[in-house]
Amino acid sequence: MTRNNTGKEQIIRTICNSHCGGNCEMQVHVKNGRIIRIEPDDREGRPRMCLRGHAYRQRVYAPDRILYPLKRTGPRGAGEFSRISWEEALDTIAFEMKKVKSEYGNAAFLHFCSMCDPHVLHHVGAFHRLLCKFGGYTAPWGFISNEAAAFSAGATYGTYRRYSQVEHDSEEYLKAKYIIMWSWNPVDTEQGTNTPWHLMQAKEKGAKIICVDPRYTDSAAVFADKWIPVRPGTDTAVLVAMANVIINENLHDEGFINSYTSGFEKYKEYVLGSTDGLPKTPEWASAISGVAADEIKEMARLYATEKPAVLATSIAAGRTAFGEQYHRAAAALEAITGNLEFNDWQSRSPKGFRINPHPTPPNQVEQEAPPRWNALPFRGKSVNSSARVNISLFADAILKGKEGGYPADYKFLWLSNTNYLNQLSEVNKTAKAFERLEFMLVTEQFMTASARYADVILPVCTFLERTDIMSPRAASIFGGKNVVGILNKAIEPLGESKSQLQICEALAPKLGITDYGNEPDENRVREIVAQISEEINLPDFETLRKEGIHIIEASPSSDSLKGTHSKPSPKPFSTPSEKIDIYSDVLARMNHPQIPAVPTYIEPWESIHDPLTEKYPLQLITPHIKRRAHSQFDNLPWLRELQEQRLSIHSTDAELRGIRHGDMVRIYNDRGEVRIPADVTERIMPGVVAIPQGAWYTPDKKGIDYGGCANVLTKNATSPGGSFVSSTALVQVEKEDR
């Protein structure tokens, strides 16, 4: 990384958005076509980068970046490849795609695109368009991050725009007297850049902050007046018991309940136990969750009376066996106390915001299929189609196909910037599925655990090597104001790497698609800006591109852009009752014992009462770590040296096992084994261990993972609503003896 000191230094503005939940401004210093440093925007209040953004230069110039097309030369998973030309790569892919199409039909194609650096042009839409023009493919359903929350929001509000209770604008925090951060660690994860700064301002103004989490996170350390450890998978019980206290003590908000909610009486019956004879008291919840009954009472009382109060229940605790119940219970609690704010989330995006640069014919594979049984009406025909495969179950679908009840047999897998071997449950099972495929295409920047199984790998450039635009959206960081911004290309793509869109453009003609188009990114972005400008006042393109993130001022013509805090009275919700459905008819009609119509605590599988605890007594959770965004950035030396990949284990559990801080430990269950050092700590609940998710799976010959990939141990299953389940798993830990 030596710097050449001749040549003119240019500063190019762009916006990092690395599937982390952030949007951060970058000033990229470029000299002689190379990035020499990346500077933040130091104006106060602007979205500042995290450590990963600051390390991005190392990502661009990483010695292990894939810069040329590769074809597999060894067995799947061995990671043996040789360089080939783009021509050969594209011809091979096109040949295989045509073969699979004629032998098995289009449903045999699976395509997944994660959100590596998701913007507008270089995004899943580009691939979707290509594949639909090719006759269709099997797409996934289910957000890995937040399907439980989306399911709950869909049932409760009839929209997923407010997909979780952490979707608050900065101004809500600033007004709040009492904030409950629930399984929410914004110091290590991004929930809108600068969220910690807004929380800090709230704290400095005197807000009382509570953290409910099995771990004493960095967020608990910085913000919490009180940390309340809770047993994983039992959050719903605590939320239900809080409702019990509030109803019993008459602290609920009758006015709000009557005006805006439906089904309160039915929930009350469940909460008070009049239907099942079991009142959901704080004592009841305490036995389940490990939270003292008095803590539950106090939290309930303060939340109901110290208004405005904010309940920030994150999506983490939703990634559990019955995650949707947690989100439903949080939504109910917020509504019965009248703590719910009606902000912009309730309205549909204004016209200029719905940009689609990739107009696409319908996906033929989905055309005839009826909706799935657990589909929510608001989500649209396509996502609800039973032709889709739940994202968490795709390996199972490959392994079992039609015989296992899936809609098709799957032969061709295309992973685009997606490391699902690593990031979905039960790695060893997914590896077996990959071995069964006829062809696997991976478009990637690095030789990820998944890429090692590919037949052909195509090199994708980073967002610093292409132009794009961030889609206009409401940004909590600017108090819910709407923003848009241009991502300027800082340097030419390295080696022979291409952008996601360029790859589709190159492949289209080989597949006999003549109308995919082929247009420089910048022209496309100019066109999008022109389109948006028809609806919304924007500066001209040249001004906009120099601005970083542009705050859209309300134009007099468009009502919905008037700023979000004018306290709009709520519009009718798209639920059957047109209100907030605490009792949901839609769920009742699903007629499934584990999808109750009112929020309900259901004991998870692999809980502490599971007989399996005799073998595997510890509950594993798989939180985020600040030096990665999921599996991204794991390979960068600037970040690796900051945090070691370790197992967090409480000192009493460690002592029982003769484990000392720093010892190598085996973490295992029937699904696999991981070996990493132990962090013996007070910062986690006894009985619970944590492996930060996202470390790259690095198995030895026996399949023991030394990389510390948490999903070796997680169970391949979904919640009834379709959630990825990453934090319901039992394991045993012991000291490695060697």
Place this chain on the structure above:
Amino acid sequence: MQYGFYFNQNRCMGCFACIVACKDWHDVPAGPVSWIRIKTIEKGRYPDLSVSFLPQLCVHCASPACAAVCPADAITKRGEDGVVVVDSEACLGSTCGLCLDECPYGAPQFGAEEDAKMQKCDLCIERISIGKKPICVSSCPMYALDAGPLDELWAKYGKCREIEGFEYSENVIPSIVFTPRKNSGNSRIRKIEIAPSVKTATSG
């Protein structure tokens, strides 16, 4: 005039943005050298805990022990702003290392290469000369750090010169002021971790 740093321990969330921003700005590779590190200080026992953070960097002392001890006069204190700078050409290298022995704050840094020359935080004098703040200050999303003329920092933030984990030394007179952590509890320190850790420095 004396420039110095300010650190607000209530605000720092240990996000490490400052560390990586500094490494990128000054082009310092991963490894033993880090001009700024963050300590994580853990106190108490489950569930009554407190964790706070503290930066470790050069505090541009009024009477720098490193400069006094350097046999090659490689370390000097600039007259105009009091910033302590090192002339790496003149430095005798890591085999000498006297500055590191003398510095109470672990500021001098040596690379892994044989006879590595001393380097350390220079308060981003280059950025300051064009009216900017040091890169750690500019990158901190919590506005936990500041830098500037010490009298201005005192006027703005008060004169607290010592917090848990940082001992004020009369001998060297460090140029840093603090806002100490509220409610950090009285229990003893159980664990201190430092990022990047000197021992786990990785390569490649």
